[in-house]
Amino acid sequence: MNIHQVTSREKHGKKVWYFRWDDPISGKRREISARTRREANLKRNTLITRAEDGSMPISKGKAKVTDVVRSYLDDRRQGLKMPRVSDGHLANLDVYMRPWSAWPDRPIAAITSDDLKLALRDLPYTNKTKRNYLFAWTAFAAWLVTEKYRLDKITDGIKLESSQAAEMWIPSEDSVRTLVTEADGQWKPVIATLAMCGLRAGELRALPWENVSLNGGYIRVTQAVKKNGVIGAPKTQKSVREIPLPGFVGAMYSELPRNGDLVFPGSDGRQMSPDDLWSGVRKVIRRSGVEWRHQLHVFRHFTASRMIDLGWTPKRIQVALGHSAHDITMDRYGHLIQRKSFHDEGEEMAHGYA
Numbered sequence: 001m002n003i004h005q006v007t008s009r010e011k012h013g014k015k016v017w018y019f020r021w022d023d024p025i026s027g028k029r030r031e032i033s034a035r036t037r038r039e040a041n042l043k044r045n046t047l048i049t050r051a052e053d054g055s056m057p058i059s060k061g062k063a064k065v066t067d068v069v070r071s072y073l074d075d076r077r078q079g080l081k082m083p084r085v086s087d088g089h090l091a092n093l094d095v096y097m098r099p100w101s102a103w104p105d106r107p108i109a110a111i112t113s114d115d116l117k118l119a120l121r122d123l124p125y126t127n128k129t130k131r132n133y134l135f136a137w138t139a140f141a142a143w144l145v146t147e148k149y150r151l152d153k154i155t156d157g158i159k160l161e162s163s164q165a166a167e168m169w170i171p172s173e174d175s176v177r178t179l180v181t182e183a184d185g186q187w188k189p190v191i192a193t194l195a196m197c198g199l200r201a202g203e204l205r206a207l208p209w210e211n212v213s214l215n216g217g218y219i220r221v222t223q224a225v226k227k228n229g230v231i232g233a234p235k236t237q238k239s240v241r242e243i244p245l246p247g248f249v250g251a252m253y254s255e256l257p258r259n260g261d262l263v264f265p266g267s268d269g270r271q272m273s274p275d276d277l278w279s280g281v282r283k284v285i286r287r288s289g290v291e292w293r294h295q296l297h298v299f300r301h302f303t304a305s306r307m308i309d310l311g312w313t314p315k316r317i318q319v320a321l322g323h324s325a326h327d328i329t330m331d332r333y334g335h336l337i338q339r340k341s342f343h344d345e346g347e348e349m350a351h352g353y354a
Helices: 037-052 065-078 087-096 098-102 113-122 127-146 173-182 187-197 201-205 247-254 274-288 298-309 314-321 326-340 342-350
Strands: 007-011 014-022 029-034 218-221 241-244
Touching: 014 037, 029 037, 065 087, 065 098, 065 127, 087 098, 087 127, 098 113, 113 127, 173 187, 173 274, 173 298, 187 201, 187 247, 187 274, 187 298, 201 274, 241 314, 298 314, 298 326, 314 326
Parallel strands: none
Antiparallel strands: 007 014, 014 029, 218 241
């Protein structure tokens, strides 16, 4: 394995030390950087030692991502080579590792830091939540090195974008309208509810018929499916709320079979799994050919943008979306509210000059 010498370059006005090495597993040239020359040399010497003592069999690096992630979760569950974690923590860890399912058949050694940067950037969450994902991935990356699946810690150098740099993506009205039109069966009211009512995925999966008032034209949210699959209280106390149900969506509900307590049950009659929910919606997205980024949470962004366009006050939007505080609503959608007034403010500034 060829490991190049440490050198430096300027990046954002600062000197960065790095070296490159040829990965015998993926066949790619990789780079490891450091803030100081001493740190870069230490990393290089560590890599040389691992390469010389054969501490990384090439066969392990060829293992598929899906199999390696499963082994890692089993390790954490049983406490074989890492401290055992609680069931609640394991449920969170399972969620944090789901983005890795985007590369199920790729060798674990072929995953690059750029892959992870893009996956982290595309998560439809705040930086606070993304930080939890990155923390979990960093622990997994350390485990990969310890278990000799990789020579390098893949998460080194990955940083979160600033909240100002991350642009919120919102589907267009035409895209959402196309999805509702193209959907069939229960997926038509599922997509319409996500887009028009702004329910969280867990709230939709736990929605009971007794909380739907077709005559009154509203939905009452009192429960949600938790990460451990159990139906319980929604995310926060403010998440208990009543949401307007548009008439055309209510008409879809009236055509659904009532085979149990839940409006949208899974195939077994119990609550639908998160994977089945996303899989069903994704099939409609692919069939319709509309542009789509991220997963289900962007429906809530669409709902919020519709409310803003209709002139709803921030407080009313907060109540409808079930945010625990007004600040959360403003942090996430304040720029959209501000953008809506740009035209009028621009005209006021130009008064008397045009």
